[in-house]
Amino acid sequence: MSEELSLTIDLAEDSMKKAIVHLEGELAKIRAGKANPQMLDGIMVDYYGSPTPINQVGNISVLDARTLTIQPWEKNMLQPIERAIIASNIGINPQNDGVIIRLFLPPLTEERRKELVKRCQGEGEHAKIAIRNIRRDAIESIKKLQKNGLSEDVAKDAEAEVQEMTNKYIALVDKHLASKEKDIMAV
Structure with a gap:
């Protein structure tokens, strides 16, 4: 049973990493005043x-x-x-x-910079939603495993691990957004 549990957790972490990679790709497409x-x-x-x-x-x-x-x-x-x-x-x-x-590339106006920051924040929100959906799916899988005989303590520990992982990746999204926002707003 623990093999299925570790597979569920590994799958969730892998999916969260993919969400971060996708966010990085989307943020790279948003220009910050420098040619790229x-x-x-x-x-x-x-x-x-x-x-x-x-x-x-x-x-x-x-x-x-x-x-x-x-x-x-x-x-x-x-x-x-x-x-x-x-x-x-x-x-x-x-x-x-x-x-x-x-x-x-024309120099960015203050108004355009603010629009780009909003667009970045929208991309960040999409990434956070994806990460939360991954967490929800992982916790549902853990609950199914619990119904099939997984002990309650192990299930609670696994849910806590998934939540901890979710917090880590959401903090990573915030870090990427802060970095990109600083990059865009720098004149």
Whole structure:
């Protein structure tokens, strides 16, 4: 019976780690004033009829703190990349010079910074909800194991362990949010 219990706890912890990794990925997409190639993750380019991630059709590099460049591997991909960036609605207009595409990031206004912080907090809240749902599912599994013969003391200890793990991962979400908020609000 303890094997099923440890499997339930390990599964819950693994799922919570995945929630944190997802949060880190989402926060990386939110720009904090500095050019970052990860901002373009998730943008799909029409590559001969099939949607392809932008980083697979060209080389993305950081020119300076406010400029990204995209060097397509095929010259005829300039237009589709430009269209994909405009359609992605990331708030940046691409500059196409016929060889490379430049993305100039405008300096963030105070109002825009506050919007980005709110967006980060929304992502953080999604992560916290996911972690709490994982906790709920784990505790339900423990209760089922208890009905199937697991002792009450062991079940209570396992529930306490799951709660402790939940607290740890929610604190980690708060830490990531505080770091990103500090990054965004720095002028």
